[in-house]
Amino acid sequence: MGKNIIDKVWEQHVVHREDGKPDLLYIDLHLIHEVTSPQAFEGLRLAGRKVRRTDLCFATMDHNVPTKNLPTINDPIAKKQIMTLAENAKEFGIELADIGHPDQGIVHVIGPELGLTQPGKTIVCGDSHTATHGAFGAIAFGIGTSEVEHVLSTQTLWQLKPPTMEIRVNGDLGVGVTAKDIILAIIAKWGIGVGTGHIVEYTGEAIRKLSMEERMTICNMSIEAGAKAGLISPDETTVEFLRGRRHAPKGETFEEATKYWLSLASDADATYDVVLEIDAADIEPIVTWGTNPAMGVGVSQTVPTANDYDNETDRQALEKALQYMDLQEGQKITDIEVQHVFIGSCTNSRINDLRAAAEIVKGEKIATGVTGIVVPGSWSTKKQAEEEGLHEIFLAAGFEWRESGCSACLGMNEDVIPSGERCASTSNRNFEGRQGAGARTHLVSPAMAAAAAIHGRFVDVRQLQKQEA
Numbered sequence: 001m002g003k004n005i006i007d008k009v010w011e012q013h014v015v016h017r018e019d020g021k022p023d024l025l026y027i028d029l030h031l032i033h034e035v036t037s038p039q040a041f042e043g044l045r046l047a048g049r050k051v052r053r054t055d056l057c058f059a060t061m062d063h064n065v066p067t068k069n070l071p072t073i074n075d076p077i078a079k080k081q082i083m084t085l086a087e088n089a090k091e092f093g094i095e096l097a098d099i100g101h102p103d104q105g106i107v108h109v110i111g112p113e114l115g116l117t118q119p120g121k122t123i124v125c126g127d128s129h130t131a132t133h134g135a136f137g138a139i140a141f142g143i144g145t146s147e148v149e150h151v152l153s154t155q156t157l158w159q160l161k162p163p164t165m166e167i168r169v170n171g172d173l174g175v176g177v178t179a180k181d182i183i184l185a186i187i188a189k190w191g192i193g194v195g196t197g198h199i200v201e202y203t204g205e206a207i208r209k210l211s212m213e214e215r216m217t218i219c220n221m222s223i224e225a226g227a228k229a230g231l232i233s234p235d236e237t238t239v240e241f242l243r244g245r246r247h248a249p250k251g252e253t254f255e256e257a258t259k260y261w262l263s264l265a266s267d268a269d270a271t272y273d274v275v276l277e278i279d280a281a282d283i284e285p286i287v288t289w290g291t292n293p294a295m296g297v298g299v300s301q302t303v304p305t306a307n308d309y310d311n312e313t314d315r316q317a318l319e320k321a322l323q324y325m326d327l328q329e330g331q332k333i334t335d336i337e338v339q340h341v342f343i344g345s346c347t348n349s350r351i352n353d354l355r356a357a358a359e360i361v362k363g364e365k366i367a368t369g370v371t372g373i374v375v376p377g378s379w380s381t382k383k384q385a386e387e388e389g390l391h392e393i394f395l396a397a398g399f400e401w402r403e404s405g406c407s408a409c410l411g412m413n414e415d416v417i418p419s420g421e422r423c424a425s426t427s428n429r430n431f432e433g434r435q436g437a438g439a440r441t442h443l444v445s446p447a448m449a450a451a452a453a454i455h456g457r458f459v460d461v462r463q464l465q466k467q468e469a
Contacts, residue, residue, distance in 0.1 A: 105378020
């Protein structure tokens, strides 16, 4: 019987195993940012320990980094966390891409860009969206502060092996439908708990045809589906993305690595604990209307009504969400107006995301009363976008072109959505207050966010793209 990639990679990394107990896993790459690391380093300091493998660690600043007026940091807590990481990295000998460094950026963007993220690795970071790196065929997941300390000191981690799940996306996507719509459709169909406790592998024809940037979007939001991690088996698309990257193998070593990477792909007769299927043709551009990522529908549809639900708990959740979001049952999605548009986050801030948004924006102007910001995921992405002239398209349309950072995804520094106002956001979470106290977040793809900025409300991006064609 064949093996899936989850089992293959996990078994290769077990250092110690006892029946009925968690496995001790070797960790290949430890990514670090400023929010979850201070207590971990202090724990090492108090215990008189060193970082075991500094060469397998890489640190950057992302959550607290202001996206304008650098290097000024007005928030005292943000400033303290950033300064503390700089001090800890220096003391313990860890490579750091700090503010102003050409490699600085959102940790889940720079890992792949630098070639640190590779198939077959175990990757951890004190951040739930570490699942992003699974797009390369790695087992990647977020860990807590005490676990960060354990990895720093031992390069290992105690973990119970999760059950496996396959989510197969059959067929081809329609015009204007993106990776963001796939993952939002999956969560809308099965709920935020569908993957709870599992590592999910995404398979199927639609997945195979995605770029690496798109695959990262899918794996990134595995967390919003409740999963421990999400991944995609490596193929030639994976290999070509990594070719020539700074930390990727070189020359003959790269070709040898390629053979190993491709061998990790799930066998044709591999089995999983759970298998789910969805047809790509049934997916349309998704807009979330509520206060969790499962509260989403196609742009051509309406906000649900109480009659759409069978049980009282769901009806109460609907009522509560609509009250917070100030929406009506049965309201058309295309009637929802927005005041803010945020294009960025570890979900959708890569070069392909910016290109997709720029394609919609080109030659247009932001609607009156709408504020739009574009926040590239890294300095390197920002530089590439500027070389391609994308920034000029955004600026001409009335968007703000910012420095890299997590920004409005979680309402950091001054990038906060005002209470009672709506934001079309390319980020990953739409919980109450996520982008600021009282802020109302609608999760969408970069193209959908760009279109909302131009029209001042949600529009079906498929119609725009058909007109252009």
